Amino acid sequence: EIVMTQSPATLSVSPGERATLSCRASQSVSSNLAWFQQKPGQAPRLLIYDASTRATGIPARFSGSGSGTEFTLTLSSLQSEDFAIYYCQQYNNWLYTFGQGTKLEI
Amino acid sequence: EVQLVESGGGLVKPGGSLRLSCAASGLSLSNAWMSWVRQAPGKGLEWVGRISTKTDGGTTYYAAPIKGRFVISRDDSKNTVYLQMNSLENEDTAMYYCIRDLNYWGQGTLVTVSS
Numbered sequence: 001e002i003v004m005t006q007s008p009a010t011l012s013v014s015p016g017e018r019a020t021l022s023c024r025a026s027q028s029v030s031s032n033l034a035w036f037q038q039k040p041g042q043a044p045r046l047l048i049y050d051a052s053t054r055a056t057g058i059p060a061r062f063s064g065s066g067s068g069t070e071f072t073l074t075l076s077s078l079q080s081e082d083f084a085i086y087y088c089q090q091y092n093n094w095l096y097t098f099g100q101g102t103k104l105e106i
Numbered sequence: 107e108v109q110l111v112e113s114g115g116g117l118v119k120p121g122g123s124l125r126l127s128c129a130a131s132g133l134s135l136s137n138a139w140m141s142w143v144r145q146a147p148g149k150g151l152e153w154v155g156r157i158s159t160k161t162d163g164g165t166t167y168y169a170a171p172i173k174g175r176f177v178i179s180r181d182d183s184k185n186t187v188y189l190q191m192n193s194l195e196n197e198d199t200a201m202y203y204c205i206r207d208l209n210y211w212g213q214g215t216l217v218t219v220s221s
Binding site: 001034036038043044045046049055056085087089091094095096097098099100101 | 141143150151152153156167169170203208209211212213214
């Protein structure tokens with residue numbers, strides 16, 4: 001099983017600032033990595049797939065980068081609606097796995 | 107409108123069984139690999155398993171804590187995917203989501219395992 005480790009667990013930032021979230025895989029997942037956003041009481045929403053491709057309707061302030069074992073989700077100029085929990089997920093092999101999440105808070 | 111709607115959740119005793127359904131509207135499931143993901147209260151996301159298309163053999167894959175207890179199946183004629191859960195444990199208490207590709211998620215159905 002590929003273990004996904006996200007850091008930090010919690011990130012405190014202010015609106016208008018930039019946030020950088022990290023995700024590390026225990027072995028290479030190539031570019032088969034997605035990022036999801038989840039708000040309280042809601043299902044997760046796909047933000048990024050294939051490590052760097054924004055999903056339909058996702059604002060340009062969300063960007064993803066990386067390949068292999070190291071990945072980053074960057075949120076530039078945070079908006080109030082961006083405060084949520086973010087998960088990475090690898091889909092490189094038949095057994096998908098999620099990171100434990102990063103909570104982005106004010 | 108594209109929708110995935112899960113149903114079948116509820117309260118069940120340890121050792122019991124439950125079958126969840128995921129019905130799609132506005133999109134076809136027949137050409138998609140479908141997954142189930144769960145989230146225990148206050149916890150993160152956990153991938154449960156997935157099923158390939160009939161064309162790809164209808165093969166199923168399961169996470170280690172699940173294997174042998176849960177079975178994923180599909181009925182493309184009903185545009186529905188199922189999760190049969192047997193030998194349920196307290197630790198299976200969670201919101202269960204079905205997913206098409208990575209992009210389409212249902213609203214979830216809550217399963218509570220408790221005596």
